[in-house]
Amino acid sequence: MSFAPSFEHLQRLRVLPVAPHVLHVELHRPEKMNALDLVFWEEIKLCFEMIKQDVDTRAVLLSGAGHLFCSGLDLKTALSIFSSDAAQDVARRALKIRNFGKMWQDAFTSIEMCGKPVIACLHGAVLGAGLELVAACDIRFCTSDASFKLAEVDIGLASDVGGLQRLPKIIGNQSLVRELALSGRQMLGSEAFQHGLVSRIFDTKEAMMSEGLALCQSIASKSPIATLGIKEFLNYTRDNSVKDSLEYAITWNMSMLQGSDLAIATASMVQKSLPEYENLPGAKQSKL
Numbered sequence: 568m569s570f571a572p573s574f575e576h577l578q579r580l581r582v583l584p585v586a587p588h589v590l591h592v593e594l595h596r597p598e599k600m601n602a603l604d605l606v607f608w609e610e611i612k613l614c615f616e617m618i619k620q621d622v623d624t625r626a627v628l629l630s631g632a633g634h635l636f637c638s639g640l641d642l643k644t645a646l647s648i649f650s651s652d653a654a655q656d657v658a659r660r661a662l663k664i665r666n667f668g669k670m671w672q673d674a675f676t677s678i679e680m681c682g683k684p685v686i687a688c689l690h691g692a693v694l695g696a697g698l699e700l701v702a703a704c705d706i707r708f709c710t711s712d713a714s715f716k717l718a719e720v721d722i723g724l725a726s727d728v729g730g731l732q733r734l735p736k737i738i739g740n741q742s743l744v745r746e747l748a749l750s751g752r753q754m755l756g757s758e759a760f761q762h763g764l765v766s767r768i769f770d771t772k773e774a775m776m777s778e779g780l781a782l783c784q785s786i787a788s789k790s791p792i793a794t795l796g797i798k799e800f801l802n803y804t805r806d807n808s809v810k811d812s813l814e815y816a817i818t819w820n821m822s823m824l825q826g827s828d829l830a831i832a833t834a835s836m837v838q839k840s841l842p843e844y845e846n847l848p849g850a851k852q853s854k855l
């Protein structure tokens with residue numbers, strides 16, 4: 568029997584199926600501007616690890632509740648973790664900070680590793696760790712009122728949770744990334760679109776969510792073997808040479824092209840019918 572995860576116990580994330588094979592994940596702490604406290608970080612990791620195992624999900628729509636997407640790291644959490652406890656040994660303090668940092672890195676990396684395309688729909692402010700979070704997504708849309716800010720410099724730190732690592736590979740313009748990171752300057756939606764941080768820009772959140780859902784539905788109608796491979800190849804290619812990436816892709820396809828999806832897809836094209844693909848297996852099996 569396959570694994571069907573339950574997301575109901577999550578406190579900071581609202582997770583709901585919104586169309587066949589499409590899950591909507593909403594950051595849901597609007598009274599605190601979706602600031603990322605410890606519960607949030609843990610739940611992002613847990614949620615995307617469950618999505619990876621969820622045999623039914625083929626695309627994920629991500630958005631934020633309230634009047635902005637995310638105000639970044641919860642500043643009270645930051646103070647409680649980074650403020651020195653003079654009574655504690657320096658090595659142990661350092662390890663404590665490392666453990667939190669690693670857990671936070673893993674939270675955003677779990678989005679990249681979940682095997683399903685994640686489409687982030689961004690409105691209002693996307694600040695600090697919020698921007699680092701969406702850098703781990705596959706596709707980003709925003710509203711014309713959206714604004715982006717690597718605000719970490721303003722709270723006195725060089726962040727290590729993915730923004731400075733992923734954004735230069737998304738935006739491509741080193742000078743611009745360094746300007747934004749070093750000054751904490753706000754970038755508006757139009758500029759984010761111009762530099763490829765987002766691929767589409769909308770007048771209203773409603774229009775953006777509707778197009779985001781349509782895109783998820785389109786992706787979910789494709790072969791899940793193909794979409795898994797595309798995400799895997801593009802992530803691998805980002806971090807490796809073209810030569811190594813070609814070798815990786817051909818080795819992957821030696822097995823993947825022997826599956827039924829290619830035949831189903833080509834037959835449905837010839838017959839002008841809608842293809843139906845088998846779900847991918849999750850690694851976990853239900854204990855029932």
Ligand SMILES: CC/C=C\C=C\CC(=O)SCCNC(=O)CCNC(=O)[C@H](O)C(C)(C)COP(=O)(O)OP(=O)(O)OC[C@H]1O[C@@H](n2cnc3c(N)ncnc32)[C@H](O)[C@@H]1OP(=O)(O)O
Nearest residue numbers: 598599600602638639640641642643695696718719726727
């Ligand atoms: C190694 C470390 C890894 C990662 C590091 C990441 C660093 C960052 O993320 S840097 C970015 C940090 N965030 C900020 O500096 C934003 C702070 N917030 C604001 O500037 C404003 O709240 C706002 C987002 C511009 C929204 O303003 P407004 O609409 O006027 O709402 P407020 O009344 O200010 O906020 C309502 C409520 O939410 C609380 N809140 C908002 N953001 C945070 C936050 N980041 N951390 C903690 N709390 C936050 C705010 O305090 C209010 O709470 P009340 O209890 O109602 O007063």
